[in-house]
Amino acid sequence: MEYALTAKGHYNVTSKHRTTFEVTQDIDIGLRADCIVGLASNASLKDIPPTMKETIRNENVKIKIILETENATDTITGYGHPALTLDHPTDIVCRKSDYTCSRTLMIGADKAAVDLNSDLIDDLRSGKTLQVTIIVKTR
Structure with missing residues (x-):
């Protein structure tokens, strides 16, 4: 199962948070929002298809997130x-x-904002588009 959305970077993306990262539909952030890596997203959790949500609500499910900009990519793995x-x-x-x-x-993600590829964060800081792909697989 796969679901994709897009967001944008922002000059205040610092990517310093040690336990989370976030993509939001908000259009502006301050420097204290150190977990936010993507803004002005075209989707949120409420938009994920119901069948995918049902699968995610199983603790035996592995979730992979791929974050991509024009110059960089990173992959984060966690669990439902x-x-x-x-x-x-x-x-x-x-x-x-x-x-x-x-x-x-x-939950149980193997990376937070601080762990993300620095080239990806540089792209986001310069306002580039972020492609977010959510892939759900049963373990």
């Missing part, structure tokens, strides 16, 4: 969980921890 509501109207958050809320797409 039955407590994920996947219904936030503006945000998608991937977490290294096992914390869940309406903004959480996956």
Whole structure:
């Protein structure tokens, strides 16, 4: 199962957060928003197809996120969980921890914002387009 969306970078993308990264439909951020890597997204968790959401709500599901700009790519892997509501109207958050809320797409991620490819972050800081691909596979 695969779902793709696009977002944009922003000059305030710092990518310093150690436990999460986020893509949002918000159009502006300040420097304190150190987990946000993509803004003005054309989709959020509420837009993921229902069959994919059902699959993600299984803790035996592996989720792969591919982040791509014109000059760089990075791949993040994590897991689903039955407590994920996947219904936030503006945000998608991937977490290294096992914390869940309406903004959480996956837990147990192997990377957070601070771990992402520096060329990818440079592209995002210069406002380039971000392609986000969510791939869901059962373990």
